[in-house]
Amino acid sequence: MKPKLKAISRFQPEPRETILEIRNLRKVFNINNAFVTVLDEIDFSVKGGEMICIFGRSGCGKSTLLNILGGFIAPSSGAILLNGKGVSKPGPDRCVVFQEDTLFPWLTVKENIAFGLKGRTTEKKASEEEIERFLSLVGLSEFRDYLPREISGGMKQRVALARVLILKPKVLLMDEPFASLDAQTREEMQNLLLSLWEKLSHTVLFVTHDVNEAITLADRILVMGKDPGRIRDDISVDLLRPRKREASEFLLFSRELYARLRD
Amino acid sequence: MKKRTVQTDNSEFQTPRSAFRILPWIIPLGFILLWFMVSETGMIPTYLMPHPAEIGKTSYNYILGNPGEAPYAGRFLDDAVASLMRVAMGFALAVILGLPLGIISGRISVVQRLMGTTINGLRAVPGISWLPLAMIWFGIGIKTTVFLVALAAFFPIYLNAAAGARQINPLLLQAGAMMGVKRLRGTFAILLPGAMPHIMTGLRLGLGISWAYLVLGELTGVPNGLGALIMDARMLGRIDIIVLGIIIIAVIGRVGDQLLKTSLRVCFKSARRMT
Incomplete structure (x- = not known):
């Protein structure tokens, strides 16, 4: 890690x-x-x-x-x-990582990371690969199907980081x-x-x-x-x-x- | 990669599974047993409360008997379908109106201010006072019943949807905005899921009260339906049919609630994961 x-x-x-x-x-x-x-x-x-x-x-x-x-x-x-x-x-x-937990509690780790990509006109396969890449970048590949309430505070912030970095903010x-x-x-x-x-x-x-x-x-x-x-x-x-x-x-x-x- | 099972509940404090299964049936079964014993001893005269065995006979006759063989024989399907249709139509109407209005007034304070007084005033009017008016407007029949059901179910659905939309964590909406989520997607991808626990409560309360107002609506002399059955039986002094009608409504109400809960959970992640 x-x-x-x-x-x-x-x-x-x-x-x-x-x-x-x-x-x-x-x-x-x-x-x-x-x-x-x-x-x-x-x-x-x-x-x-x-x-x-x-x-x-x-x-x-x-x-x-x-x-x-x-x-x-x-x-x-x-x-x-x-x-x-x-x-x-x-x-x-200009993406923000907040101090508080602002993950969507009804989405899994992976779905939270994918959230911002949806609605963008990217190829499905390409965005799937991006999601995998960012899951592993923050070291949460194994936790992809967990819900926010099931992971620790540090992990939540890693998800929060990944879900905005994947959008390539300026x-x-x-x-x-x-x-x-x-x-x-x-x-x-x-x-x-x-x-x-x-x-x-x-x-x-x-x-x-x-x-x-x-x-x-x-x-x-x-x-x-x-x-x-x-x-x-x-x-x-x-x-x-x-x-x-x-x-x-x-x-x-x-x-x-x-x-x-x-x- | 498969999801590992996560124990979110504190299982060590839970009763064993089998005991947990029978828990809901203890009170109804105990009640029937008590009823049986009281009836056997003859403490309560049968014109006040018939023997359970008699109810059993009546229900067999009502549900499975050949129509025309005896009064009420084989009417069950006809009555149940008629009542279910009325509840479904009235409830659907209440959802179509109550859910969007509730969500909107929960988010936009001007709308809340505009509607609040009226809705809370109307909410205070008991359903039975609408009955005479509804009969004048819609006549005797299905329209009156559907109107009453829709009216009654509207309030819990509206109020809970509004509360759900109002209490949503504003940071979740901010997070959506900074990820480039526009209003329409925000409504369906953040607002509705975030309000789902409240929405679900509202829908369940609405469906529950639908049955109460169904019976009220069917008192007006419609030829079929479970409410009509009970009213009819009262005129003829058939207490066994009255009791049977009550039991059937209770069973259908319970099953309907479960169906509503299950179908919401099947359809929506948020219902599945947050309630």
């Missing part, structure tokens, strides 16, 4: 193209007739194949940001450009997807995510409040501050992969990140 990563995994010498641009995003909520600015001056761009962690304390608006990117809520002002085109509604080009949005898992399973899932990223090279925006998770995964960490939610820092993580938590560079990095979280 444990995926092995190559020593030097993602050194891509060729310049990567910007695929997602967030321009001056602002979100104001009206709570009991008081206007609360949750997000302000959110401005960044994402290159194809990048793994970005949006990192901050709870309540800083990072989930709201992800929901706006997913198209579930509209921003008060600002624009989101995907490959230069504005987006406003949810769609399979950007994968992940909203603290492993937060409700136990520490060991969480690490397993992080490794799985990295190994899938390795194979499929999709672009990931990953929301987390866990320092170690951010450093383990990210090419870049966007540190968000509170009241209003702003991006305070944009840190490149240039540690070699696979990253070991015991390594001194890792510890240095995490100390630094903790410090930034405090001020």
